[in-house]
Amino acid sequence: MKEISQKKINDKNLNLHSELGAVSQDELEVLKDSFIEGVPFQYLLNKADFYYSEFFVDPSVLIPRSETEYLVDLIVKRHKGKIERVLDVGTGSGAILLSLIKHGVGQSGLGVDISFRALEVALSNTKRLHLEDQVRLINSDRLNNVEGTFDLIVSNPPYIKSQSHRELVHPKVNQFEPHEALYLPDDFYTFWFEDFFGEIRSHLAGMFYMEGHELELDAQAEIMTKLGFKNVEVLRDLSGCKRYLEASFHQ
Numbered sequence: 001m002k003e004i005s006q007k008k009i010n011d012k013n014l015n016l017h018s019e020l021g022a023v024s025q026d027e028l029e030v031l032k033d034s035f036i037e038g039v040p041f042q043y044l045l046n047k048a049d050f051y052y053s054e055f056f057v058d059p060s061v062l063i064p065r066s067e068t069e070y071l072v073d074l075i076v077k078r079h080k081g082k083i084e085r086v087l088d089v090g091t092g093s094g095a096i097l098l099s100l101i102k103h104g105v106g107q108s109g110l111g112v113d114i115s116f117r118a119l120e121v122a123l124s125n126t127k128r129l130h131l132e133d134q135v136r137l138i139n140s141d142r143l144n145n146v147e148g149t150f151d152l153i154v155s156n157p158p159y160i161k162s163q164s165h166r167e168l169v170h171p172k173v174n175q176f177e178p179h180e181a182l183y184l185p186d187d188f189y190t191f192w193f194e195d196f197f198g199e200i201r202s203h204l205a206g207m208f209y210m211e212g213h214e215l216e217l218d219a220q221a222e223i224m225t226k227l228g229f230k231n232v233e234v235l236r237d238l239s240g241c242k243r244y245l246e247a248s249f250h251q
């Protein structure tokens with residue numbers, strides 16, 4: 001079989017989100033081979049549905065997941081119309097932040113990501129959803145470049161341990177999705193989250209929600225409680241797995 005790599009798809013810059021009718025025979029061949037190889041169809045078509053909107057995606061961003069959609073839905077139901085400033089740490093495609101703002105959680109939003117390429121994708125989605133007046137995007141390692149406080153901070157950070165959790169990851173996810181979005185080194189994991197929660201505390205004047213790993217959330221909830229967060233809870237996703245943290249902190 002012809003070898004089709006993710007790079008080749010990027011290099012070819014297939015614009016498959018346009019009408020399939022406008023795709024050439026060569027491009028259709030690449031599409032077919034890539035599909036057979038297992039490239040996620042969202043990357044092939046450059047689009048992913050998420051919480052009533054269509055987002056542009058490419059291999060520089062995580063494909064937004066249904067469990068993240070569930071978190072967005074929970075936040076919308078609880079906080080619609082009651083929040084002014086929202087921060088999304090590790091915004092990726094912008095799926096969480098843009099969905100929240102679009103559905104009335106937050107009058108203004110800031111999205112940060114360590115990846116420039118991801119921020120370009122988030123920007124294109126901001127334009128696609130006509131939210132340029134309400135949303136700003138900046139490059140930042142966690143909250144290093146963030147100023148001010150927020151009524152709501154949300155994050156779906158990389159939360160898979162690169163060694164001990166790796167075998168639980170589907171090989172196709174490991175092969176095609178950006179590792180920067182997925183993994184943290186095992187020996188650094190706890191420190192990363194301790195520092196992260198400390199940074200969140202410095203910028204939070206309200207609610208914090210985070211998606212995380214089912215095997216890590218209880219320990220992370222303890223860390224947050226020790227750091228002075230209030231009402232720290234581990235929440236479950238639709239399948240009953242521990243999947244999210246919620247907490248509050250007021251400056």
Ligand SMILES: C[S@@+](CC[C@H](N)C(=O)[O-])C[C@H]1O[C@@H](n2cnc3c(N)ncnc32)[C@H](O)[C@@H]1O
Pocket residue numbers: 061062063064065068089090091092093094095096112113114115118140141142143156157158159180181182
């Ligand atoms: C799991 S993905 C989440 C993407 C998107 N928010 C979603 O839910 O679909 C994690 C994101 O965090 C970003 N990221 C990883 N390390 C980071 C860091 N130290 N500071 C800021 N963003 C980071 C990655 O580039 C990636 O876009």
